[in-house]
Amino acid sequence: MGYKQRVAAEIQASGRRPEDRLALWEAILRSFESTGAEGVQDDLAKRMGHIRRRFDALLVKLEDML
Amino acid sequence: MFQLTRLTVKGFRGFTDQREFTFDEPVVMLVGENHRGKSSTLNAVEWCLFGDDCVGKKSGIRERLDWEVANRRAADGGVVVEAEFSGPDGTYSVRRDLSGNRRRAGGSLTVVLPDGTSIQGEAADGRLAALFRTSFRDFITTVYQHQETVRAILTNEARERNDAIDRLLGLSEYRGLLRGIRSAEVEKAQRSMEGAFEKLRIRAEQSIRTFDNLIREEKAKAIDQGLRPEEISEQEALRLAREIGEAIRSLAQDLELPDLQVPWPQRYEETEKFREWAKNETDGLWRRAPDVARQEALAKEQQQLGELKGRYKATKEREAQARLELEAFVRQNGHATALAERLQEQERRVAELDGRTREIDKRVGLMRDAIDYLRTVTPGAANRCPVCGSQVADLLTHLQTEWEQALSTEIEDLSKQRENHVFQVDGIKSLRSQLEKLAKDARDAGAELAGWLGRVGGALGREIGKDDDPENLMGARLGQIDQELQRVGQAIERKRQAISGSGGIYDQLAKLRTIDQFIRYEQKRRFVERIWESPEVAQLNDLRDEAARLAEDVQVIRSALSTVSREEAQDKIQAAGESLSEYFGRMADHPAIPGLTMEVTEDTRSGLNSYAFRSTDGTDPTPILSQGDFNCLALSIFLGLARAAGDAQPFAFLMLDDPAQSLGPATKRRLVAVLEDVAAWRKVIIATPDDELRELLMANVTKSKAVYDFIDWTEHGGPKVVRT
Secondary structure (H helix, E strand, C coil): CCHHHHHHHHHHCCCCCHHHHHHHHHHHHHHHHHHHHHHHHHHHHHHHHHHHHHHHHHHHHHHHHC | CEEEEEEEEECECCCCCCEEEECCCCEEEEEECCCCCHHHHHHHHHHHHHHHHHCHHHHCCHHHCCCCCECCCCCCCCEEEEEEEEECCEEEEEEEEECCCCCCCCCEEEEECCCCCEEEHHHHHHHHHHHHCCCHHHHHHHCEECHHHHHHHCCCCHHHHHHHHHHHCCCHHHHHHHHHHHHHCHHHHHHHHHHHHHHHHHHHHHHHHHHHHHHHHHHHHHHHCCCCHHHCCHHHHHHHHHHHHHHHHHHHHHCCCCCCCCCCCCCHHHHHHHHHHHHHHHHHHHHHCHHHHHHHHHHHHHHHHHHHHHHHHHHHHHHHHHHHHHHHHHHHHCCHHHHHHHHHHHHHHHHHHHHHHHHHHHHHHHHHHHHHHHHHCCCCCCEECCCCCCEECCHHHHHHHHHHHHHHHHHHHHHHHHHHHHHHHHHHHHHHHHHHHHHHHHHHHHHHHHHHHHHHHHHHCCCCCCCCCHHHHHHHHHHHHHHHHHHHHHHHHHHHHHHHCCCCHHHHHHHHHHHHHHHHHHHHHHHHHHHHHCHHHHHHHHHHHHHHHHHHHHHHHHHHHHHHHHHHHHHHHHHHHHHHHHHHHHHHCCCCCCCEEEEEEECCCCCCEEEEEEECCCCCCHHHCCHHHHHHHHHHHHHHHHHHHHHHCCECEEEEECCCCCCCHHHHHHHHHHHHHHCCCCEEEEEECCHHHHHHHHHHCCCCEEEEEEEEEECCCEEEEEEC
16 A cells, blocks of 8 residues: 555544545645645645635624624 | 666766666676766666656655756757566566656656567556556665665754655655645644634623723713613603703794704614704804804903093093193293293393403403503503503502402403303203193194094094093993993803703703713623624634634644654564664674664654664664764665565665765675675665775675776766776
């Protein structure tokens, strides 16, 4: 079993939301194989950044309400 | 198993022209100085088999980041590497081409099977993978030891050494993935979001406490203003607004400004605007009120008339004073005519005295002449007196004793008289000047007074006649103004009470404002409390959950990577275990380290593998290991893994690039002894610039050897290689 499959098996064994986690793992692998460690960093940072931007916009709105 | 038998290289890295290598002996040495293409020869095998897996970031080898595959000076710009392998069914040929300007790419693959079947493109990739069942990772772990890996192990920096050992064990991808995941700092970002949310929650709580305080304060103010707690309500606010509207309308009527439209508030929300209107309207009414305007006009007239009267009176007093002074003067000194007459008289007398004095002077002159004459002629002779004309015996004595004295006395007397009269003249002249000035002053005062009469007339709005007393007229008018001011003042005061007195409009407005403030604070407080039920907070919580899930998933993946990496490392270390210790013992022959074991743990901060070594006595030997010892360690790991792979490894050869780095002569001999053993189970291909190692291999390895001497390298020709 290659390392990708071994990691995937380990992820599957974690129990919760295996499909989501495997999908994330696949995405991380694609980024890594395309552009290495920086690609992984950028991909994850973008995902979190997307959540954060929406979060910050709502936060500003709520703070104005206060 | 597959044995490398032949390699053809053209246009690859340092190679321009085509070169061919035959691996037909158990040991093949590629020898020569640095930068002549020895490592590129070994790299060519790697590239032929794995293409762009061994280039750039994908390789996991830092030195390969800017690796160029194509030689810049190759005649037609193309790269061709062909490797032949002898396998169980015959000869397999693997050929990789790269054409054009693509210097770093993987090129196109052709696999030719023993039966002559040629497979190209993606099918060739698949066939190759199926045939050799070896990934690039496995290849660099058990077939090809790079000199970059050895170099990286020869470092005192633990992090770099761990990195190099991971690479040696074929675990670079784990490392790269873990690094990339860690650098993204997903958990940190998620914690930051939680922190921001917590700040929002605290702020909301503080806001509620602030509003609680404000509500209490407004309630206390309302009670001070006379409101009961149950009156602090929207209904009461509307009722109060109505009262205020009525009061303003009544005020407008009182102020004789009846055309007033009141914007009655129909709902509580309209009371704020109404309050603003009420304040502005009340102030405006006041300013426009006829009584107030009248009061202001009267006050102004009073002030102006008062000033006028004062100045008129002062002028009149000055005029009277001037007249009195003139009259007193005239009484005392006479009028101008009298003074002129007196002056004339005194001047006449002075002239007269001057005449007499001149006359006497003449006689005195005569007398002196006579005296002088008589002194010269006959003293005491009788003579006629030139002064009195009498016959005197002693004229000289007569003149001297009688007339000189008498005339002198007379002159003196006349002189005194004259002085007196001159004094009189001066006195009269002075009086005359004073009289003129007094007369002028009196005239000027009179003219000024006449001017003021005109102004008084203008102020009173009537002509001032000859018989009128302007002061009294002004006094009378001032009296009228006083009375009217009193009357207007009383009327205004009543209206002012309606506005600013207790219970007046301003009072009511203040109560209304307090109620408004109280209600507003209550509304805001309720709003803040209910904010947690708002759709925005629901969305915020969804995003928090999304971030938490992402962080958790990343953590699980990271943990999985770390676990699998460590397990794989452990498996490989275990597989290499005894061999590793044996090879290290044989090569390093360290007196203090008879045997060595290797273990792997997790660096809890990074999740990466952390390698440690233990001597057989349980101590950590790395502080006492030299550079050469670390090289032996790297070689031991590689050879241990290769031996552990056994027949499971499809390739029956090993490639070692510059294995003698940092080794002394004795260690090199021991290395050669180990390689003699290795050559029994693997073909060994060694690239080295080290002449000593070359000699030792030639002298001590009993297997047949082929030597490719890289004697030169030129930019246009590439390596010049001779087989010996």
